Amino acid sequence: MSSNVFGTLFRLMTFGESHGLEIGAVIDGCPAGMALDAADIQRDLDRRRPGQSRYTTQRREEDRVRIVSGVFEGRTTGTPIGLMIENQDQRARDYNEIKQLFRPGHADWTYWKKYGIRDYRGGGRASARETAMRVAGGAIARKVLRSLGVEIQGCLIAMGPVKIDPNRKNWGEVAQNPFFCPDSESVAKFEELLDRCRSQGDSVGAMLEVVARGVPVGWGEPVYGRLDADLAAGMMGINAVKSVEIGAGSHAAEGFGSQMADEMIPDAEAPEGVRFASNHSGGILGGISNGNEIVVRLAVKPTPSIHSELRTVNTMGLAQIIQTRGRHDPCVGIRAVPVAEAMMALVLVDHYLRHRARAGIFKVLHD
């Protein structure tokens, strides 16, 4: 119900604007007794932090997180965990010229019409700066999941028209380049594409993939709290995302049932004694995890902040020409990778708790 809360039993609430003094988050429902310090969160924040390569915005933010509650003597206490980050590199005056203009492709116009007022400084609340707090919350979710043997990893599988070669996909490569790219041979192509964008003042979209390994059978609540529905909401709610696919995704529309079946094979080494011959389902059947790898893909649109002249209107409704200057990511999809991992972690830990609430109370004996 709440606009700024994500999750049900493990909840993230965020607040703060791009150019306010601080941004914050509260995690409500984290299990008690887990070791936690700021470094656990900082690691993930640093992966999303701007200004780390010449391919992302040059806004300088250290993104130092401060834990203000919910942790005592190094452990979570079951009470809400408050997190705060100072905005250091605010340059509100950079935005004076767009005070009365609506940038096409941004949320300027819709916030203005919805609320009758907007914080025009860098998009205010609609800025991707808010996603720092998703990553912070996601880091805590991840630590819970890791204790259960669940690992989440994301990567960038296409940038604009350049797609990686699926045969060369190697998760070990992801941390070796500034693009979260799992195919080392695509890295140079991505660099070239971004250099071109930068010189032309243009931007480019990206396709991401996020997987979760080690999720047991049984997470997900049919029929409206399905795991796939919640993942779709979590991912589509990330700034600039325009599509979400699970497993075979849109290819499922093109195929035949005889091709799409994920046959089941007894396998003593598989978690529940069963292995799937394929994973078109992306690890989810009927909204419930089936023990296979959970696979989600999402399309991130090119940032609409480009140097080209675009037609727009001002707050008086008059025609104007706008040309965006300033510090922007040519491909927001890159830094969206840790954000998408965070959303996956938040959805999964929530469903872990939801499942745990009711699982195994009554045993049924079957003949």
Next chain:
Amino acid sequence: MSSNVFGTLFRLMTFGESHGLEIGAVIDGCPAGMALDAADIQRDLDRRRPGQSRYTTQRREEDRVRIVSGVFEGRTTGTPIGLMIENQDQRARDYNEIKQLFRPGHADWTYWKKYGIRDYRGGGRASARETAMRVAGGAIARKVLRSLGVEIQGCLIAMGPVKIDPNRKNWGEVAQNPFFCPDSESVAKFEELLDRCRSQGDSVGAMLEVVARGVPVGWGEPVYGRLDADLAAGMMGINAVKSVEIGAGSHAAEGFGSQMADEMIPDAEAPEGVRFASNHSGGILGGISNGNEIVVRLAVKPTPSIHSELRTVNTMGLAQIIQTRGRHDPCVGIRAVPVAEAMMALVLVDHYLRHRARAGIFKVLHD
């Protein structure tokens, strides 16, 4: 939180299994004073009803809806609207042979592992039979929206490898064929494809599109109650859906910022005095409707109930071969069209009420 409730201010709760005696729904939060009778709901139910053409399952269900509460002297009273439909053509014994088998691609295995028990008759709760109640609830949502000038329409734009020609897309055609197909020249190809599936005991996927026209600027609640996030959850939560796209969708990943901008143009005839030169955003910016048409696409996988022999396991964990017989839709995507429309309606009416709760209380004067 609740697994079987959809929405926040306008809520649908459903209950019932495929081969139980009845299925039901409760709509909580419908505004009072709206004229409503069973015929309003029946119209939409009839569009989803099985057995209407030779291209859908031959299960015989009249799907007669009965309003048991919330309507008095022909008008809604603001109290919950209870709806019931009897299951007439149950054939529980058809399912005896799968009692101990898990059908690949179905939710049999995941329900069994999650709950330790399952109603194996036709998928029980996981059956698409549940979607009848989504359509019923959606019909009420639609009637509210219609009073505001909002219209929702869905169609099938691809079946397996056969795609319609976008240049021939004509919404007026949708009601003229059993496929909700907007391109009259594709109808014969769809028929041919389905006849082939039927003769081979195979099934096929489909791509759907649903649009909403007349949605004003301002519906949607950032940042976790975004309109696009809620639409994604609503659509991905429909049985067999594997991808959800909004506006440019997955094409957004391939493009450049200079191609994707939806320029804004003053236009005295547009609802808020502004027209968009294109609609890559699909009518949503920053999670809030921008006044443009809302456009969602979803991929529906082929039903996994096919005649081919597939490897599976039984409840003892032993290897088995399964071959599905019985009455099944060769393309579940067809009957998913009214379901997707219903989910769109439910999301929109909920956001209408959420927006209405807070809109326009304080006026801000701008110089």
Next chain:
Amino acid sequence: MSSNVFGTLFRLMTFGESHGLEIGAVIDGCPAGMALDAADIQRDLDRRRPGQSRYTTQRREEDRVRIVSGVFEGRTTGTPIGLMIENQDQRARDYNEIKQLFRPGHADWTYWKKYGIRDYRGGGRASARETAMRVAGGAIARKVLRSLGVEIQGCLIAMGPVKIDPNRKNWGEVAQNPFFCPDSESVAKFEELLDRCRSQGDSVGAMLEVVARGVPVGWGEPVYGRLDADLAAGMMGINAVKSVEIGAGSHAAEGFGSQMADEMIPDAEAPEGVRFASNHSGGILGGISNGNEIVVRLAVKPTPSIHSELRTVNTMGLAQIIQTRGRHDPCVGIRAVPVAEAMMALVLVDHYLRHRARAGIFKVLHD
């Protein structure tokens, strides 16, 4: 959020009006695998059923419950449990004369003003008839709790000016009289008081007490999902209830800290090795159960349906005199006892699941 849903992880949704064809309930979130049949529910329904003694309304309702979903082969499946009861003794025409009148002390006026329309037949949705469904849902909650060793019992400790003698309070007496009275010597006084009310066309209030035994330490979610807060909401939400007290209740205001301390004493036989010397807290500290008996008291007002002439207004806003005839309970507090037990059960089972979701995941070693 939803007006007609109670609870979070174990949820009851009810629908239906006093003189509609049917009333219904859906229980969402009941753990799977529990043995359940209609008789489990009927037992509690029969305790609330009208017309069982000459001291309650003579409306004739069998209150036969029908389970329409969520149970398969005698066990809950984890899917929503649908319950339906037919209204048999509707006499809508009895209400024609109040169609245009607002009965003082009833919800007629407030529903009319809120919704612009009302089902005037017997109070419609505001009728205590709705509480049958609370009892039905509570019966299922109780069965879960019983499997954990938690027992709930309610009684009537005062009727109008007549109070039981606390020294004679004997829970074994409760089932022996039509008043749920734990003091056998007060029964005759209650009879006399009700006979007087009946002959004078008057009604009388009552004070109820409900206790839960066997609740372990740890249920309740601070600081806004506290067990006492949720009990207060559950009880105050019962028709005609005007006060809720926990433990010492309003006496806590009158006392001193030196009198109110519940000292703690090591006791190897107590559940957690600790016994409390007294129970002013009513079993709840900081919103969390402390292992002691949970004790709640509630005041039920006299039904406002009395034979005296009262001043009121009609739908035109004109002054009128109203005099209620028809079948009414002279003391609605009596039949409120099983309802209050049901609300206690619903709150407790919900908190059991909420606690279970997160308890014991991480162990902290203390030196």
Next chain:
Amino acid sequence: MSSNVFGTLFRLMTFGESHGLEIGAVIDGCPAGMALDAADIQRDLDRRRPGQSRYTTQRREEDRVRIVSGVFEGRTTGTPIGLMIENQDQRARDYNEIKQLFRPGHADWTYWKKYGIRDYRGGGRASARETAMRVAGGAIARKVLRSLGVEIQGCLIAMGPVKIDPNRKNWGEVAQNPFFCPDSESVAKFEELLDRCRSQGDSVGAMLEVVARGVPVGWGEPVYGRLDADLAAGMMGINAVKSVEIGAGSHAAEGFGSQMADEMIPDAEAPEGVRFASNHSGGILGGISNGNEIVVRLAVKPTPSIHSELRTVNTMGLAQIIQTRGRHDPCVGIRAVPVAEAMMALVLVDHYLRHRARAGIFKVLHD
């Protein structure tokens, strides 16, 4: 669902411990465009602030609130409002001696058992320090309500055995003494009682009354989102509250229907043309406001922190004697007055928005 969130459409989330570095709150759902600055909030905080008279704790806290988000150029923007207060007078070492002891009547034992860990410094999260944030959130709620003509006021009507004289009750007196006492002649008695408590190291309970004037007919959502149920939850959830009464409250149990009717009289000057001859209902019928004054009373227990020696156990389960020293309120009921006002404001503004979401969409014409 969330433990630390209060409300549905207007939501308060709080975080922070008594002796952590900061406490915080987020208000989600405040309407946009309302003028707001820190002074609006500070005014109410100052009324709750400790150390203002010799009758409250001597802990020195300035309680300076800092708005970190959601307000732009002096107006709310519709995004979440983040509030932070630094804890200045932490004295964690004061609590070393209770590190291993459970204080009777406090939440020490229940937090320990529930979470396996506790922040023992001053009660940690269970401390009344958290209520500062309720007051801060309530101040914003109040400002919204004030724009609608709704005013909320609380007072202390009894302290231990000393009750005010209802005939001398004068709301104008409340701000003239440190007890929020509406009867000037009772002030000296309260002083005397507190001096006695202080010299004896004892504490005392209190009875509070809170009223809301100007609430229109129609707020409240039957049957589980009733206004009275939500008020009961809000009030019972305040630290140390043990009873909640509405209108006639517990006296309703003692009375007869003929005494309790609130007759309705046409009155052109009343808001909806109707005046009530009395207000036993406390302004709420069927869970919906009836236009009359809303009247709630609550009992606050004496703080259990007293100088007497009490029996308790330690973390090893061994018998111990405890004697509380330190800075404590002899009557926590006093500072609970602004907290209770805040909870009333939060409940009312939430129901205002909930009602507003659906009210008046369809008009019904009555003959």
